[in-house]
Amino acid sequence: MSDDLLDRLSASLRPTPAGLVPRRLLTGLAAGGAVSLALVAAILGPRPDLAPAVSQPMFWVKFGYALALAGVGLWAVERLARPGGLARSRLAWIAAPILTVTAIALWRLAAEPPAVRMGLVMGHSARLCPWYVLAASLAPFAGLVWAVRGLAPTRLRLAGLALGFAAGGMGAFAYAMHCDEMAAPFLAVWYTLGVAAAGALGWLVGPRILRW
Amino acid sequence: MLRSLDGDAAAYRRLLAELRDRLGRYFARRAPPDGGLADDLVQETLMAIHAKRATFDRTQPVTPWAYAIARYKLIDHLRRSSRGRFRPFEHDDEFAVDDDSAAADARRDIEQGLAALPERGRELLVAVKLNQEPVADVARRAGMSESAVKVAVHRSFLRLASRLRGSGDAP
Numbered sequence: 001m002s003d004d005l006l007d008r009l010s011a012s013l014r015p016t017p018a019g020l021v022p023r024r025l026l027t028g029l030a031a032g033g034a035v036s037l038a039l040v041a042a043i044l045g046p047r048p049d050l051a052p053a054v055s056q057p058m059f060w061v062k063f064g065y066a067l068a069l070a071g072v073g074l075w076a077v078e079r080l081a082r083p084g085g086l087a088r089s090r091l092a093w094i095a096a097p098i099l100t101v102t103a104i105a106l107w108r109l110a111a112e113p114p115a116v117r118m119g120l121v122m123g124h125s126a127r128l129c130p131w132y133v134l135a136a137s138l139a140p141f142a143g144l145v146w147a148v149r150g151l152a153p154t155r156l157r158l159a160g161l162a163l164g165f166a167a168g169g170m171g172a173f174a175y176a177m178h179c180d181e182m183a184a185p186f187l188a189v190w191y192t193l194g195v196a197a198a199g200a201l202g203w204l205v206g207p208r209i210l211r212w
Numbered sequence: 213m214l215r216s217l218d219g220d221a222a223a224y225r226r227l228l229a230e231l232r233d234r235l236g237r238y239f240a241r242r243a244p245p246d247g248g249l250a251d252d253l254v255q256e257t258l259m260a261i262h263a264k265r266a267t268f269d270r271t272q273p274v275t276p277w278a279y280a281i282a283r284y285k286l287i288d289h290l291r292r293s294s295r296g297r298f299r300p301f302e303h304d305d306e307f308a309v310d311d312d313s314a315a316a317d318a319r320r321d322i323e324q325g326l327a328a329l330p331e332r333g334r335e336l337l338v339a340v341k342l343n344q345e346p347v348a349d350v351a352r353r354a355g356m357s358e359s360a361v362k363v364a365v366h367r368s369f370l371r372l373a374s375r376l377r378g379s380g381d382a383p
Contacts, residue, residue: 010224015219083284084280151266
């Protein structure tokens with residue numbers, strides 16, 4: 001092969017800023033999250049009891065849970081968006097927030113008489129919650145797909161899975177603005193299911209849409 | 213690689229030239245020997261390395277990163293050329309083991325370390341340690357005493373060792 005290509009490539013070299021990968025990922029996630037928040041506010045509306053709810057710990061546990069899932073997902077994507085990145089241990093950290101919230105939920109259930117336990121799990125919106133979480137994940141999902149396609153993932157399924165978790169966490173965050181369920185068991189089951197669905201979506205479509 | 217990312221075009225060109233040679237061998241072993249396919253893949257990989265250089269993690273060595281891109285390009289090519297039936301990508305296991313990059317990395321590091329030694333010390337080290345020539349022969353040829361040869365070899369050896377421990381990926 002001639003040296004032409006090398007000359008051309010080295011002539012077009014521009015200094016490359018460090019930290020471009022996380023910045024691009026954050027941009028995609030934040031832009032998608034903003035769209036999602038706006039859509040939840042416009043279509044579903046904020047929860048009616050927003051003002052009194054902020055003083056309750058569960059209000060913050062919900063947002064904290066959503067952000068923790070998004071954070072771990074994004075952290076794994078940061079590795080998986082680079083050639084050769086594997087990030088199995090980073091992905092495994094997704095279990096930490098899930099186990100924490102599950103523990104809180106079990107502790108809460110154990111403290112209640114059996115008759116009301118089912119009600120704590122089901123709330124009044126169990127049938128819709130995972131779907132709303134998944135729907136609210138779509139905008140951050142798209143934002144992250146844009147970001148990752150500009151990078152260089154080589155394990156597309158795992159990258160899709162991690163991307164889906166991150167988008168799902170962000171979607172759960174946006175939906176929590178509307179949702180007024182306050183029981184930890186509800187959170188542990190239905191929010192987790194919605195985020196897992198977003199992860200599964202990423203796992204399924206990753207090999208097709210993350211190619212570069 | 214770090215100097216390249218900061219915009220040093222000369223260092224970048226040297227790095228690309230070295231990668232080109234190694235990618236050429238990599239693809240020559242894996243691609244069918246017809247119609248310049250290996251050359252195309254080398255070219256495609258070099259362009260991807262250029263376009264995606266921001267995904268290089270500055271704390272990691274450069275070769276595994278470059279080979280990961282090469283492997284991706286190879287699999288992408290195989291997948292595209294088996295058009296008709298969809299073969300989703302599974303990079304995890306199929307191709308991960310069939311790779312000599314770790315050995316190649318070590319070899320590259322040692323070659324670079326040797327090249328950085330003073331010439332006389334390097335020659336003595338290679339003769340005594342790598343080629344296993346008797347110290348007496350080497351000493352006679354170099355016009356040195358045997359103990360002087362031993363000391364020089366030992367010094368070079370220490371210098372090489374500290375270089376391999378200390379510096380990661382120089383270019």
